[in-house]
Amino acid sequence: MLNKLFKFYGGVKPPSNKTLSNALPIVQAPLPSRLVVPLHQSIGGMPRPVVQAGERVLKGQLIGQADGWLSAAVHAPTSGTVLEVAMHVRPHVSGLDSLCVVIEPDGQDEWIAHGPPDIATMSPADICNYLQQHGVVGLGGAGFPTHGKLTATPAVPMAELIINAAECEPYITCDDLLMRERADDIVRGIAVFRDMLKPQSVIIGVEDNKPEAIAAMRAAVDAQNEAFSVVAVPTLYPAGGAKQLIRVLTGKEVPGSMRSTADMGVQVFNVGTAYAAWRAIGHGEPLISRIVTLTGNVRQAHNVEALIGTPMNELLQLAQPHPDTDGIIMGGPMMGFLVPNESAPIVKTSNCLIAHSERLFPPKAPEMPCIRCGACARACPHELQPFELYWHARAKDFGKTQQYNIFDCIECGCCSFVCPSRIPLVQYFRFAKSEIWAREREKKAADEAKTRFEFKQFREEREKAEKAEKLAKAAAAQAAKKAAEAAAAAAAAGDAPDAPPADKAPDVAVDPAQAAKKAAIEAAMARAKAQREAAQVKNTDDLTPEQAKAMADIEARRQQAGIAEPATTTETKPE
Amino acid sequence: MMFAPAPFLLKDASVSQVMTQVCLALIPGIAAYAWLVGPAILVQLVIASLTAVAAEAAMLKLRGKPLAMFLSDGSAIVTAWLIALTFPPLAPWWLVVTGTLFAIVIAKHLYGGLGQNPFNPAMVAFAACIVSFPALMSQWPSVGLQMPLLDQLNVILGLAPRVDALSGATPLDAMKTALKLGEGQIDIAHLLANQDIYGNFAGRGWEWVATGYLLGGLWLWRRKLVTWHAPVAFLAAMVLVSGALWLYQPASFASPVFHLLSGGTMLGAFFIITDPVSGCTTPRGKLIFGFSAGLLAYIIRVFGGYPDGVAFAVLLMNLSAPLIDQLTQPRIFGMKGRQS
Amino acid sequence: MDILLAIAIMALGAVVLGAALGFASIKFKVEGDPLVEKIEAILPQTQCGQCGYPGCKPYAEAIAKGECDINLCPPGGMEGVQRLADLLGREVKALEAEEKPKQVAIIDENTCIGCTLCIQACPVDAIVGAAKQMHTIIAQQCTGCELCLPPCPVECIHMEVIPETLDNWKWKFPVIEIKSAPHDSAPAKEAA
């Protein structure tokens, strides 16, 4: 091996159980009875639905338009009819619903017109846009839109492009099989990334328990005359964590506070992402299916290529689960979760479905108190002190948890794995993290509320001041008028024939009198206007487009309901 | 469906496994001890264990905690054994019972039980008893005195008079007394030459007990139940300070070997200061903890008013441990070589 | 004589110390009160006035001066009280009023007559609309202070508890799981 490998601290070696599912080739899953495609499948903005119930869609047709820069489009996985666009359960540990497009397949699987773009004429920005439109997101777990990692133009030159094929979680073999069977397309996908990021070197990291995949990848790299190095990394969970893999392959440690690894001159993509990117660029196919490992308590564990939106329980039937299966774990046994509702659909990040049974995963013994043995600290790949974090998270002392760097925790589960007291440590950390986030949200909302409140106060003060000023002006005008009248009266009184200077007096007096009158009228009008303004607050001036749209919608609805006529026509003011 | 958080795979480990292994590691030392002073120590172990389990059960019941789960963790047994092993083997039964009760009820359960006590319960028991009953806690059987089990039982149960002949002192205590009484006329070399009390380098026979503890401790280290930091630092501090003073004035200070193999040094190094609950948990913290405990133990046992300093040293470090831990947090992943 | 001497010496001491203190009080005079800002940062900024002060800042000032208790802010909840107690080293007290879940005001579109009264009442400008037009509440900006409820002449505003969505969903505190019947039951959430 040319590459010098580094070690990361901690890590555990759970039984890998990969041989269960890596013996059989990838099978194309049959069309399910219906597809529920969640619109929100990646980090970032929620895509907007662009289809309506009853509409016929073709395979690969856009159904969710990317919203904002950090968002990825969603496509129809097969041809059929849109049944509804409604809230459906999502594969999320909360079991909450989100907006989904439900499609009834027509069985024809009819593709929309598609074909590879002319990549030679595309600028990097075009390619990014193209990937976004084709819904390519990271398939490793988090679902970060791929173009987001490709557009970053860091000040640091890109030193290494790392392809994460470690697949360190037990049971999962989808990347393994993908590399064995489709190494050529993967390498082409990597080449696209390489051309865009222009790194000094490209390293493909594979855990050394996948010799066939390593061989296949090396063969594909050689066949395409690429200079990528395929490196076997020691099998140690979580070697497939992005930061751990970077550490192992390059020796660089990316701090938890650093948002993007690009700032260290490294970028990491999952091997499946590279494949999906090539399907999009080389074939024009959007991301509508993925390889899913079906394993666990099943008769025939294997990998399938499943359409996004396939209900999990339907898909798992392909592997013939044993009758004592009592749940489905999405993801691996270390970081996955039991799906609260088994009819939840496969999404872009569903890499593995494990049939859960108590025989396979015996129920945990009850939680004992922490004895501070430090086993978790020795296992933590981020060198945290999980028992201290636990101690403070349990006491809900979140400030302290932040002091102990809770946000550096990657929730890999090593600490829970080794804990002799069987404490669900990760669970405590997730709890603490989401509490801290909620607090930050509240704090932000409070700050905004405060600013708006202060602005309102300021505005009211100003209005009051303006009103007072106008009143003062009016009073001044009144006084001037009075003075003028007095002067006029005086002039009139002194209208003696032997007073020549008084000749001019009426003229002079009339002018101020008229001016005063005019001023008074103006003041009155201003006053009335101010009063009107005060009474009829109108703050619809600077609305965001959405707000304006929402109001327009509501107005339209009101008119439909026949409750309120257009506001301008009549005055319907009940008492 | 149940809600079970990830990870779904767990390593086969449990608190009771940890505690059982600690007990197993104590066996060589106990065997040597029993060979040295006879079955009395086994009687004490039984008394202490029974008291500890009974007290634990009572406290768990009072606090409304699940009995079976916590009784089976074995932590009470470990505490009981440490108490029995640090108390004089012929101490009256009620002394052991009092100590154990104090340890379990006050030092452990008032703080919330397993894993939450800031002080090592066994050491709290020892300190409380030696402060309250200094005479009884200093009566050690004269070494080489072989008494049949029945006689020993009688002494423990208070049925036989505590004859002076029974009551020797530990080598440490004896030496301190001799030095104080002798007012400088007796020197260490002379005392150590007195084979009756001191054996070859430590108290005759006691070095075997210490060796037993050492073996058990090394086994614990091999099993990765303790790390090397605290024991090594503790023993290093002991050797350094005793060695320095011994070289400076061999007439009034005993050799490092003597200090390593007498009193509670070995038991403390591997079984007491390694207690993770009341000790430090960071690597640097463990080094500081061990070193300071060794230093304090030496100072107290040589210059202070008590026959051995390990218990007080451990308690003093226990109360410093939270602060040391806070100040010695290791750099986390990605933060090495940076400003924290 | 002794007594006089003693008095003289004590008086001397008093004068010296008094002078020193007087000097110090000028030298170390404190202006402003940074504490108010810290207190205000804890308050939820609903500006609801439930504490009896016209807004969060006046309440913060009153707390800093020690004029009132720290348990008068229902929107801040017990947690707010706890944090105030921590900051100020005071005893934690139970809230004066009962704690409510976070709410948002909703205007019934069909009843609203566009009188603008609620717009004037809203302390944080979270209601938009013009005269004789339906008003609407910007949900993200609504603090749930309920100040818009009383002025509405047609009672078209009501409060709704903010529902749990994926955006505000939180991990729950881990509890010892209770096993129930397996398979296909409703979304499992921990028994919180």
Add this chain to the structure above:
Amino acid sequence: MSHYIFILVGAVLVNNVVLVKILGLCPFMGVSKKLETAYGMGAATTFVLTLATGSSYIIDHFLLIPFGLEYLRTLSFIVTIAAIVQMTEMVIAKTSPTLQQTLGIYLPLITTNCAVLGVPLINIAYGYNFVESLLFGAGSAIGFSGVLILFAAVRERIEGADVPRHFRGSAIAMITAGLMALAFMGFAGLDKYQ
């Protein structure tokens, strides 16, 4: 020289003002909930105590004894200490208002802190000279701050412990203080060793 070291170390450890002499318990219990506050209180008390021992020695030797006014000792010490405390409070109010708030009532209470009054009186009882008095005062103050900080760190940890309901808060803190005093008994006799 070693005599002075013995006075200093003895005051810190062997005759620890809180755990052995059982003086100054109110701030020890009251201001040890948070480590940060404990640092502040420790610093404030160290400052006041050292200054108080020095100034009370001066007052005693150059004012009270020459004029035969020893019977005014307690009174004049209290007045002096009160003035020093007032001054300290002003300085703290200026430099760290949060610390002032968190120390709360305990800052003015240093005035009546038995440790602050007790140490100068012990000094006189032991017949210490000026340097010895200062050392003893500083040692006591360091001892006080030290155990206060350690105690605060322990309490922060106990805060998260599953202490039985009836023992939460001050009760378990008192027990902890007791066990700390037990640990400090280990130092007994150390200062007699010459």
